[in-house]
Amino acid sequence: MVDVTMKVNGKTVTKSVKGNMLMTEFLREELRLTGTHVGCDTSQCGACVIHVNGNAVKACTMFAGECAGAEVTTIEGMANKDGSLNVIQQAFQDHHGLQCGFCTPGMVMSASALLKENPKPSEAEIRHYLEGNICRCTGYHNIVKAILAASGQDVSAIAAE
Amino acid sequence: MPKDHGIGASQKRREDVRFLTGAGQYTDDINVHGQAYVCFLRSDVAHGRINKVDTAEAEAMPGVVRIFTGADFEGVGGLPCGWQVTDRFGQPMKEPAHPVLARGKVRHVGDPIAAVVADSLEEARNAAEAIVLDIEELPAAVNMKAALEAGAPRVHDDLSDNLCYDWGFVEDNRDAVDAAIKAAAHVTTLELVNQRLVANPMEPRVAVGDFNRATGDSTLYTTSQNPHVIRLLMGAFVLGIPEHKLRVVAPDVGGGFGSKIFHYAEEAFCTFAAKAINRPVKWTSSRAEAFLSDAQGRDHVTKIELALDKDNNFTAIRTSTLANMGAYLSTFASSVPTWLHGTLMAGNYKTPLIYVNVKAVFTNTVPVDAYRGAGRPEATFQLERVIDKAARELGVDPIALRRQNFITQFPYATPVAVEYDTGNYVATMDRLEEIADLSGFAARRKASEAKGMLRGLGVNCYIEACGIAPSNLVGQLGARAGLYDAATVRVNATGSISVMVGAHSHGQGHETVFPQVIAEMLGIDESMVEIVHGDSSKIPFGMGTYGSRSLAVCGSAMVRATEKIINKSKKIAAHMMEAAEADIELKDGKFSVAGTDKSVAWGDVTLAAYVPHNYPLEDIEPGLEETAFYDPSNFTYPSGAYACEVEVDPGTGKVTIEKFAAVDDFGNVVNPMIVEGQVHGGIGQGIGQALLENCVYDENGQLLSASFMDYAMPRASDVPFYQVDHSCATPCTHNPLGVKGCGEAGAIGSPPSVVNAVIDALQSGGHNVTHIDMPVSPHRVWQAMNG
Numbered sequence: 001m002v003d004v005t006m007k008v009n010g011k012t013v014t015k016s017v018k019g020n021m022l023m024t025e026f027l028r029e030e031l032r033l034t035g036t037h038v039g040c041d042t043s044q045c046g047a048c049v050i051h052v053n054g055n056a057v058k059a060c061t062m063f064a065g066e067c068a069g070a071e072v073t074t075i076e077g078m079a080n081k082d083g084s085l086n087v088i089q090q091a092f093q094d095h096h097g098l099q100c101g102f103c104t105p106g107m108v109m110s111a112s113a114l115l116k117e118n119p120k121p122s123e124a125e126i127r128h129y130l131e132g133n134i135c136r137c138t139g140y141h142n143i144v145k146a147i148l149a150a151s152g153q154d155v156s157a158i159a160a161e
Numbered sequence: 162m163p164k165d166h167g168i169g170a171s172q173k174r175r176e177d178v179r180f181l182t183g184a185g186q187y188t189d190d191i192n193v194h195g196q197a198y199v200c201f202l203r204s205d206v207a208h209g210r211i212n213k214v215d216t217a218e219a220e221a222m223p224g225v226v227r228i229f230t231g232a233d234f235e236g237v238g239g240l241p242c243g244w245q246v247t248d249r250f251g252q253p254m255k256e257p258a259h260p261v262l263a264r265g266k267v268r269h270v271g272d273p274i275a276a277v278v279a280d281s282l283e284e285a286r287n288a289a290e291a292i293v294l295d296i297e298e299l300p301a302a303v304n305m306k307a308a309l310e311a312g313a314p315r316v317h318d319d320l321s322d323n324l325c326y327d328w329g330f331v332e333d334n335r336d337a338v339d340a341a342i343k344a345a346a347h348v349t350t351l352e353l354v355n356q357r358l359v360a361n362p363m364e365p366r367v368a369v370g371d372f373n374r375a376t377g378d379s380t381l382y383t384t385s386q387n388p389h390v391i392r393l394l395m396g397a398f399v400l401g402i403p404e405h406k407l408r409v410v411a412p413d414v415g416g417g418f419g420s421k422i423f424h425y426a427e428e429a430f431c432t433f434a435a436k437a438i439n440r441p442v443k444w445t446s447s448r449a450e451a452f453l454s455d456a457q458g459r460d461h462v463t464k465i466e467l468a469l470d471k472d473n474n475f476t477a478i479r480t481s482t483l484a485n486m487g488a489y490l491s492t493f494a495s496s497v498p499t500w501l502h503g504t505l506m507a508g509n510y511k512t513p514l515i516y517v518n519v520k521a522v523f524t525n526t527v528p529v530d531a532y533r534g535a536g537r538p539e540a541t542f543q544l545e546r547v548i549d550k551a552a553r554e555l556g557v558d559p560i561a562l563r564r565q566n567f568i569t570q571f572p573y574a575t576p577v578a579v580e581y582d583t584g585n586y587v588a589t590m591d592r593l594e595e596i597a598d599l600s601g602f603a604a605r606r607k608a609s610e611a612k613g614m615l616r617g618l619g620v621n622c623y624i625e626a627c628g629i630a631p632s633n634l635v636g637q638l639g640a641r642a643g644l645y646d647a648a649t650v651r652v653n654a655t656g657s658i659s660v661m662v663g664a665h666s667h668g669q670g671h672e673t674v675f676p677q678v679i680a681e682m683l684g685i686d687e688s689m690v691e692i693v694h695g696d697s698s699k700i701p702f703g704m705g706t707y708g709s710r711s712l713a714v715c716g717s718a719m720v721r722a723t724e725k726i727i728n729k730s731k732k733i734a735a736h737m738m739e740a741a742e743a744d745i746e747l748k749d750g751k752f753s754v755a756g757t758d759k760s761v762a763w764g765d766v767t768l769a770a771y772v773p774h775n776y777p778l779e780d781i782e783p784g785l786e787e788t789a790f791y792d793p794s795n796f797t798y799p800s801g802a803y804a805c806e807v808e809v810d811p812g813t814g815k816v817t818i819e820k821f822a823a824v825d826d827f828g829n830v831v832n833p834m835i836v837e838g839q840v841h842g843g844i845g846q847g848i849g850q851a852l853l854e855n856c857v858y859d860e861n862g863q864l865l866s867a868s869f870m871d872y873a874m875p876r877a878s879d880v881p882f883y884q885v886d887h888s889c890a891t892p893c894t895h896n897p898l899g900v901k902g903c904g905e906a907g908a909i910g911s912p913p914s915v916v917n918a919v920i921d922a923l924q925s926g927g928h929n930v931t932h933i934d935m936p937v938s939p940h941r942v943w944q945a946m947n948g
């Protein structure tokens with residue numbers, strides 16, 4: 001067992017965990033932050049994306065110990081201070097960018113990392129960036145639309161009213 | 162102005178807030194105090210005789226609570242099949258036993274042999290590895306054709322062969338269809354494969370079993386589309402637990418697409434084991450396990466013949482299909498290639514004679530069952546591909562050929578036993594030509610060709626039968642269940658409403674849509690209405706969500722229950738205002754007496770129902786709660802026309818979807834935003850089937866595509882924006898909302914247009930290619946071009 005300390009969503013936490021504990025398990029089971037999901041075992045689906053020191057990473061491919069000392073943000077830490085949805089979350093709701101919601105936390109975390117890197121991405125750039133996030137429900141239409149809208153771009157001309 | 166309230170409003174989804182903030186409650190988010198974890202030891206051979214399962218060493222490993230094998234399930238029922246198909250000769254289908262844990266033989270890679278329950282998942286896994294198996298590998302039946310040959314390895318020793326049934330439909334038409342094909346001016350024949358798919362909802366399956374020693378009650382938390390169906394199947398057929406001692410909860414569920422309809426071994430195991438060890442038991446599927454244990458979809462090999470007279474009118478259709486059942490009959494497996502497929506073979510066309518033959522085959526592969534569309538995509542694909550091929554052979558325009566043969570009079574009784582109530586296929590096609598700008602295609606083709614690309618246009622129509630279905634009819638067809646649904650509308654004293662519905666939402670947005678209907682009926686705000694679903698202890702009963710049935714069937718039950726509420730509240734209001742009941746009108750949440758200015762508010766009436774001081778107690782009971790069960794009198798028949806434009810790179814064979822347009826007739830629409838989202842998702846899966854996805858076994862029955870690295874799920878960059886339109890609405894005539902269902906349309910309607918477009922592109926480049934099987938991968942396209 002090792003003691004691991006990190007800052008998660010602005011709060012410092014210390015837990016004594018096994019050296020081989022994955023970050024997904026650390027978040028879900030130790031901290032009971034169950035918004036980070038596990039959709040695969042080959043690092044393909046992106047349901048587990050979190051931010052570690054501001055970078056989007058797949059929590060299923062990191063050991064908790066690797067995040068020691070880091071600033072971690074999960075989907076639970078994304079809303080505005082007053083609890084309202086942030087711009088990206090709100091755009092996902094406004095444009096119906098989610099159905100079952102299982103891929104959604106990872107999508108929001110990836111989208112937020114993208115917009116930090118590239119504040120006005122094109123449709124093609126968004127689609128390319130989401131290479132590592134699989135959604136089985138939406139056919140991606142409204143996810144891409146929501147991200148365009150969240151970046152302040154006009155989506156009124158996009159097909160389907 | 163678009164509506165912002167009631168039926169027809171694109172209201173934002175209320176469930177989104179929890180999903181967007183990580184507050185959703187999926188089954189894996191549930192931990193029950195003191196739970197143990199289970200790891201299943203699964204077969205790594207497709208077919209083998211189990212000589213010995215030695216658990217001695219594993220039992221002694223740290224943390225192990227108990228190890229279960231097939232022997233522990235002696236005396237426990239097998240997993241049942243919910244649909245009895247009768248074959249061409251009047252005989253029942255073969256129905257082999259499907260044990261919870263394998264007994265005697267393993268029959269597919271992934272078949273569970275033993276289950277280790279331990280204090281932690283890691284300990285359970287370690288102990289599972291220490292189990293010593295003596296399994297004698299047997300030759301496997303994998304290919305369907307080979308599996309039917311004499312001397313093929315038999316999946317089930319107690320059956321004479323691997324044929325589950327040989328089904329003919331309509332059997333009485335067989336000779337007439339043969340004669341019509343012989344007499345035809347032209348016959349187009351197409352042999353094709355509708356490949357096996359894996360549903361792959363993003364949330365893997367999870368089951369948590371719990372047993373309460375004090376009450377003797379069992380609870381199962383599970384990733385299900387239909388918790389009541391699981392309670393019935395597992396309670397009555399597998400474990401022998403009566404309904405009142407068994408609660409099944411399906412909380413937030415991360416997508417299903419059919420794969421979470423069925424009753425699975427892991428659910429029965431966790432419920433059984435929790436009682437046996439007197440401790441909660443949790444199982445969470447890995448993705449790898451999902452590939453080996455979730456029922457898979459499609460897997461038909463078909464020959465279709467379309468006969469036409471000299472004027473190009475369709476005169477007959479004859480099909481013969483091999484349908485893979487996998488190693489066992491999953492819950493509704495037998496119904497998919499038969500009643501959900503054969504009854505749709507008329508499509509949108511007046512073909513007077515149709516005969517469908519289906520041979521269902523057992524193989525040493527994962528069981529196959531319903532996947533989004535279930536039988537209807539298979540029917541649509543063959544029909545819409547063969548029509549395209551016929552148009553090419555005859556040198557006529559494929560759209561004109563379709564138009565010429567459209568059904569135009571409704572109701573229309575098909576030769577395959579169903580009666581379409583409404584539709585307008587001409588208007589739908591007109592609208593498609595408009596929104597997809599088909600008249601501009603030639604110019605777009607030129608532009609593509611100028612870049613060195615081949616461009617193709619593919620069009621198809623579809624019809625589906627949804628809202629499954631009248632119970633007395635499906636009973637005659639072999640269903641072992643009724644297919645009604647139920648809703649309870651509970652009006653609380655202060656006027657807020659809880660609606661307990663038998664439908665289950667796993668992405669469809671029922672929590673938003675259902676209140677819109679009630680708000681419209683009562684004239685109150687949606688925020689006063691809450692939907693309760695997914696818990697057998699809270700809901701009267703429910704058949705769940707699949708087959709695009711939630712609003713058409715369960716929504717109708719909710720409407721009926723709300724009508725009863727309105728009737729009773731009018732009685733109360735009449736009493737309060739000392740008026741005749743017939744004079745009471747309900748509008749905008751207010752009851753008024755016609756022709757007067759007297760009125761009472763919704764909340765006054767609901768309060769009176771629970772505080773009945775001034776109340777007609779001699780006529781009616783206090784309280785305001787009503788339940789209705791709704792059994793539809795017919796299926797609903799959504800239909801549509803889709804168009805796809807592709808570019809094919811002649812250098813690599815890569816297909817890119819440039820444009821995709823879908824025009825659907827769903828009848829009335831309650832929330833257009835959600836309906837469009839359903840179509841987008843279906844199209845995404847349809848494009849996945851057409852271009853990318855393929856579930857492949859090698860000749861030994863090893864699954865080669867068992868991860869997201871090998872099974873190509875569509876990603877954001879594989880698909881375009883879609884144009885969708887549902888303005889050609891012909892409301893359903895037999896349910897109170899006039900709705901038809903929209904969940905599967907996209908997946909049914911899209912694969913043929915994609916493949917038709919690829920063939921069109923290749924033909925335009927001078928390649929005489931008439932068919933490519935899905936997935937139309939660069940490799941296959943390149944081979945077809947250079948073959």
Ligand code: FES
Pocket residue numbers: 037038039040041042043044045046047048049058059060061
């Ligand atoms: S769970 Fe991390 S990528 Fe799938």
Ligand code: FES
Pocket residue numbers: 097098099100101102103104134135136137138363415416668
């Ligand atoms: S919303 Fe269900 S997987 Fe994306």
